[in-house]
Amino acid sequence: MLDFASGGPPHRRRFHLVESSIFALLMLVGCSPTFNWRELRPEGTPLQALMPCKPETATRPVALDGGALNELRMYSCDTGGLTFAVSWLELGDSARVPAALNGWRRASLGAVRVDAARAEDPAAQWSGSVPGAAQALGLTVQGTDYQGKAVQMRALHFVRGTQVYQAAIYGPSLNDSGVIATFFDGLKLP
Incomplete structure (x- = not known):
């Protein structure tokens, strides 16, 4: 039964x-969720950022201003077909900041195989800001990745004191304005 x-x-x-x-x-x-937002507070800097996934970290020496090597620190992750990156370096000398900022913007364009002269092109500019930053310059371009595939980049380079930063999103298409806004609006230098 x-x-x-x-x-x-x-x-x-x-x-x-x-x-x-x-x-x-x-x-x-x-x-x-595809975008699982979490706060990032990189050690050695006052920067606060939001990352949509758990970032991996890397460091490497770079000379963005043609001068001495400085340790570049990067936090990046991939989700939803996009790559998100937050990087920074300490220059130690405010006189080096303008050249390093310009060099980093040119290097960002080179990474997506776009002529470095586009750094000054008004069509490639966007106005971004970071609370607490003395200066912020935005770039948005269409280029190609290391495999020759189309990639869009939206990057914001900003400065506080002798620290220079970059926050960037890379992907085949950057159409989700909510994701883009959340990432860039999450940047703060209290």
């Missing part, structure tokens, strides 16, 4: 338990 109040015979109840567990697991996986 079947006991409908308890869900049927014991083997049927186990089946429902397994079936319910699998359904719950699938729901959890299906509900995980």
Whole structure:
């Protein structure tokens, strides 16, 4: 005899338990957000940023102003078909800031195979700001990645004291204005 109040015979109840567990697991996986925003506070700087995924870190020596090498620190992650990056370096001398800022903007264009002269092109500019930054310059261009595929870049270079920063998004298409706004609006130098 079947006991409908308890869900049927014991083997049927186990089946429902397994079936319910699998359904719950699938729901959890299906509900995980593509853009899981989290606060980033890079050590050694007052910068606060929002990243849409858990960033990886890297450092390397660079000479963006043609002078001495400085340690560039980068935090980046990939999600939703886009790459998000926040980088910074300490120059130690305010006289080096203008050349380093210009060099970094040119290097950013070179990374997506766009002529460095476009750094001064009004069509490639966008006005961005970062609370607490003394200066902020935006670039937006269409280029190609290292595989020759089309890529769009939207980058913001900004300065506070002797620290120079870059926040950038790269992807085949940068059409989600909400994601772009969340990333760039999350930048603060308190």
